[in-house]
Amino acid sequence: MRLKTSIRLRDDRGSVMLLGLGAIVICLLAVTVAVDASAAFLQRRALVALADAGALAGAQALDMDAYYREGASSATGLSPGQVEQRVEGFLARTGAADVTGLRLDSVTSDGRYVTVSLSAPVTLPFHGLLAGETVRVQSRARLAYRPAG
Numbered sequence: 001m002r003l004k005t006s007i008r009l010r011d012d013r014g015s016v017m018l019l020g021l022g023a024i025v026i027c028l029l030a031v032t033v034a035v036d037a038s039a040a041f042l043q044r045r046a047l048v049a050l051a052d053a054g055a056l057a058g059a060q061a062l063d064m065d066a067y068y069r070e071g072a073s074s075a076t077g078l079s080p081g082q083v084e085q086r087v088e089g090f091l092a093r094t095g096a097a098d099v100t101g102l103r104l105d106s107v108t109s110d111g112r113y114v115t116v117s118l119s120a121p122v123t124l125p126f127h128g129l130l131a132g133e134t135v136r137v138q139s140r141a142r143l144a145y146r147p148a149g
Contacts, residue, residue: 036124043122044135050096051118051139057090058083058107058114059141077111078143084109087116105136115140 061082084107096102105117119136 032126036126039124040122047118047120047135047137051116051137054087054090055114055116055139055141058087058116059143061086078109080109083107083114113140113142
């Protein structure tokens with residue numbers, strides 16, 4: 001008579017499902033991080049474009065009184081009073097109002113260069129680690145006036 005020896009193997013049913021659920025959770029977290037990082041990058045890029053365009057608009061505020069008084073010379077500069085008005089006017093005419101929480105932090109000019117600083121809160125689709133942070137950008141443009149002659 002033979003002795004029946006049966007070794008019963010552990011039951012592995014269900015472990016593949018647990019592994020699959022873990023992989024799905026990791027993939028969803030990776031997608032969430034990628035989408036939030038992309039949204040933050042795109043928001044910063046849009047803010048930089050607005051600051052660049054605002055600085056260029058401000059750099060076109062030629063000091064007309066000095067221009068007519070001294071003539072077209074290399075000393076012709078920017079009008080300090082009009083630079084900020086031009087930047088604010090540009091931001092009002094464009095879609096800058098669509099940017100949630102956009103603030104014009106500063107507009108400075110030394111007669112040749114215009115520096116524009118903007119900030120806005122980071123808005124993310126999944127409210128990740130960057131929620132509550134603020135994006136700050138600064139752009140600089142130069143008066144490119146050259147007298148003829």
